[in-house]
Amino acid sequence: MTSASSLGVESADRRPRPSDPPGTPGAPGPFGRLGAWSATHTRSVFVLWVIVVAVLGAFAPKVESALSGAGWQADGSQSVAVRQIAQQHFGGNASSAIEIVVHADRPVDDPAVRHVIAQAETMVRADPRVAAVVPPQPGATISPDGRTAIVLAGAKADPNAMVRAADDLKGPLAGLSGHGVTVHATGASVLWSDFNTANHNAMMHSEILSWPVTMIILVLAFGSLVAAGLPLLLTMAGLGASAGSLVLLTHLTPVSIWAMNFAMMFALALGIDYALFMVMRFRGARASRGRGTVAAVVETMDTAGKAVALSGATVLVSLSAVMLVPSPAFRSMAGGIMLAVAFVLAATLTLLPAVLAKLGHRVDAVSLPWAKTGEHRSPRFAAWGERLWRRPVAYGAASLVVLLALAAPVIGLRTAMPSIAVLPNDASARAGYTAVQHAFGPGAPGTLQIAVPTAAADEAAGIARHTPGVAAVVPPQAATDHSGWSMIQAVPKVDPSDPKLSGTVHTLRAELPHGSLVGGAAVENLDLQHLLTSRTPLVIGVVLGLGFLLLLIALQAPLIAAFGTAASLLSTGAAFGTARLIFQDGHGAGLLGFTSQGFLDGWAPVFFFAMIFAIAMDYTVFLLASAKEHYERGRDVKDAMVGAMAHSGRVIFAAAAVMVAVFFTFAVSGPLPPKEMGIVLGVAVLLDAVLVRLILLPVLLRLAGHAAWWSPSWLRRVLPSVRFSHD
Template sequence: MNRSAPAPTAPPAAVADPPRPGLLGRLGVWSVHHFKTVLAGWLVLVIGLGAFAPQVTSALSGAGWQADGSDSVQVRALAERHFAGNASSAIQIVVTADRPVDDPGVRQVVDRAAALAAADSRVSTVIPPQPGATVSPDGRTAVLLAGAAASPDDMVRAADDLKEPLRALSGDGVEVTATGASVLWSDFNKANHDAMMKSEVMSWPVTLGILVLAFGSLVAAGLPLLLTMAGLAASAGSLVLISHLFPISVWAMNFAMMFALALGIDYALFLVVRFRAARAAGKDGPRAVAETMDTAGKAVLLSGATVLVSLSAVMLVPAPAFRSMAGGIMLAVLFVLAATLTLLPAVLGRLGHRVDALALPWAKRRTAQTSPRFAAWGERLWKHPLRWGALALTVLLALAAPVLGLRTAMPSIDVLPGDASARAGYTAVQQAFGAGTPGTLQILTPADQAEATVRTVTANPGIAGVLPAQPAADGTDWTMVQAVPTVDPSDPRLGHTVDTLRAELPDRALVGGASVENLDLQHLLTEKTPLVIGVVMALGFVLLLFALRAPLIAALGTVAGLLSTGAAFGVARLVFQDGHGAGLLGFTPQGFLDGWAPVFFFAMIFAIAMDYTVFLLASAKEQYERTGDPRQAMVGALAHSGRVVFAAAAVMVAVFFTFAISGPLPPKEMGIVLGVAVLLDAALVRLVLLPVMLRLAGRAAWHTPRWLDRVLPRIPFSHS
């Protein structure tokens, strides 16, 4: 019996294999599958390095604000070796009484102060008050000099230890205060560290609130803070260990904390938003992580590289404090970046849908990959690019215009709190000896040129008085001539006096002193600022070109950063130089912006600006790779990343503006300049001008010349 053959069945429809993850995608999947290994590794790293973190404020250095290789630094080194420590780093002990200092009771206080200083191993010799030199004309103020027997950093630590015990000797009509450059930096670092720690504490709850609003979920909002804490603990411990090899400024940790908080939140925000969108599209944990890392992860890696190269340009400034501050921030960024690309994917893969746990009522809307509001904004910009672009450009140029009259100088004594030891001693010296005495110049000259040097210095109209020439204590062929200027150390006329002396003195004569060290550092910063700006912009352009393969939009994105930077410094001039809003912020304007602000803040602002540029342009390139449509690239970029840029900028502005309400002036400058820059960059440059540039450039924005196409690697940003 024949059976009929069964009817053939149609083959099943081919199912498209998911795209093979790229390098970062594979790293993310590996982190998910090795969750315990990644978590254990980070716990060991954080606990091991974090154990050293409590030592950070005592281990890091308080000095380093100098121009290496300058005449003034040479004078300090020579004075330490050959003049019994009578250098700019020596500690001055000021004794002021309501009766003559030769009164037995006052002399007893002077002797106790001398003994207290002499007992410190970092002090070489204590020079008692000298009538006619360090005893005031009215006989009621005397100055003892505790010579430097240690490095400038150790002398700042000596000031930390001595200033309060010396002040405790006050009483019965006698006031004892320590002053001088080492005490000034001791007070300056403490005041600013306390203010920055206070600002950090204030910024955390504000940051958490913004993150909760952005994510709509307490779990998702907590991930960026977890990431930042891990990076901070590791970087703080690393800085302590590195400080045993070479000095690291205590400011490195202050800036590292601020930058790690801001960038860590940015990076985590970008990845978590993309992961939630991938989960909402139906992908399981590992696949969602792979897509997140191959898209948002690449943007984060490029952003981190841009931040690192921007800050590396600060290394061109041969000043220890600047180099160590830049290095500290770079170290913190490296740890945060490493945690973002390993720890965060592992946690996201383990959490899966639970990333939305403890969701707030509006959280369901946040799983959408695009933002309807920013999509609508993108359509509006596409239809009316010139209208919105011209408006944003006009605002930025108007705010940047005041920068043409910006003046810079090193901080004056007024940046210290009124009760600071250095400021109290400084004021007492000025009142007793004259306005220029705290800025006494130290001029080293060969012994055979001493008489000519004294004549030249005495004849200078900017000099109020010249002390007798002092031979080297060790018998070497050096003589020190100390000269008191007619003006306060922060007066611009002092610079003219120093320049004139250097031009007229014998060839081998060197002019130094604490005030001259500031002038030399200011000159160095002014000289190096154009170089740093040029290198930062060039490196930023190269990185964007490398990633986007589009020279036109890479150039436009790089140049656009100058607009927000210029506007921020224009606002800084109005606030800190001209004093607008000084009463509201609670400070007395110095009539200038601190000299280190332009070069250092520019690198920081440019790094942050490129952070947003990378996020936006990476999203635009992803859309263009998928569709080939310039309109979809521009509108889609805003729809996909506009909300992230907006939320990230809100966090940064909140963090920076908390520093603006800190007590001392330098954190206020930092908070205002960086906060205004981020606000303007996100609101006007990245969410208006850059999309308008994409609109006007059209396909040309993404064109790659053939010769460049053969040179550059292909880095896709789409996951398809």
């Protein structure tokens, strides 16, 4: 049997050894044994992670070019079917086609203008992703005043490849401008190209701003430069591996570029959370119990490591619910974040214990002069816990009132897909969009495409002409490949982002002949919005149900598991209520530098709910796992509540401070979507950490007393045994 000295045990007391068989009093559990193995096989762990990061990281530089830029669609919808029909049977004249808008200060039949148009046609025709190129047609794609013309570059490739084509073509096309002629590429593919570029640049800028703030908070939280660097180690390892994995995943299915953006953010946030919890516990185990390095690692993994694993499982489960939305962009974003979380979690449970074992007391190296590096129990948060214990109703009621007041505006929350206004004014898609509206009317950028069986084409065209919301109808065009399809172009009267367009589409779908399909870029947005609205209750229900189940397994107590789930829901509701006041009603819009769209972007409720709930449950697991650990030791409800605050309050506060700083930097980004993300997530973390985890949930523990930890005997027989106390 391994000797006590070889474990680094510095006291004469008999302490559990990693080699003790399961069942021995105080013997390490599975996570403790994993920590012991990592601590005693540091070279193997380091070599393994170097190989993983090196192999997968070799693919990481290709991530931006490999990931897709489209996928914002409702699979199985009419609009997606119309796009596929248009691409296959109508020369690529689909919603993903690229439109080249040429505007001149003189008629477009002027020789100099015709030369520019010919150059544009030659440029796009040379791109292998472009199908048929349709020159400007009088009465259709030449404006009534004769000064604006549209060249249509049909889509020969899938929507993701067409976004890449837009990336490549929009710059050279704009270069043809001059001498009174302007050339802009526009259309859905160019819009997503500009949208992804603007958001990617904004997120990179925000992350650069957040790093110095993050480092300052980490140094203050850890009190040591060496310890403060550990979260960055986890983040770099997790990001390098996940970025390479995303590139490899693109060989199986398209992955949205947003997956990497969100993965970077989540990897940093969770890497900091997990490292804080683990390192604080490791330092406390060494200092308070006189344990050696390996024994301290074992205790850390048996307690904090177990909580981190359950927290990671909760995050993964919450994000997996987004997979219920049949949209490639949503599924790939959720998958990308889950991949990053999985790698960060693996690094936390294997690489971090090995690093801690190697560092030992040197984890406190380069400490701040005033830092108490060995302190695990925070006197300030212990005093706060005592105050909550004495006056639970007053503090709990105040917290609840604030949360309910902020959550109340959710009742009037409206959502829609982003309008063209989210793009910078100088973006190619927006400039072309504006030129088309000025020349052809407000609804021209959102022209509807009606795919109809040829036998019913004339009837369908007549119905479309008499539909109140339709301004003009182009005569039916039969497919040249004798597929039996005809295509009708119908120009609506309103801007594509106008809510009235939805009524027009609904009327057409109800009145057109059987077999007719209504699509177009604007309709794809409407179908996606309808899908998101219909799936939101399901996603929320699944997230809440699975979150409660995981807490129940972890805590073995139905009442406190229900409290934790409900509290997370409350802070999430308060964040969305605040989002409605800011982004829908426009309060503070001038300060944040944006113009309100009158709604919240349609993808926010589903995706942000899963993200917020995952983060909230992260803190819930840390707090309640610590409370359960104290309760298991002496069945003292006061010690459980106050002890949890003393041991996890500082970690929750520091981790939340980092997250809030990171998320709020996105509020200063240029485009609107990163602002929404930064404000919603930042407010959610702030409210959850301050009002829920540090006030409301401890108060609920206080008021529930022993009932919080009660579990019926039949449930204890069904659930696996999970304990957080180490000895």
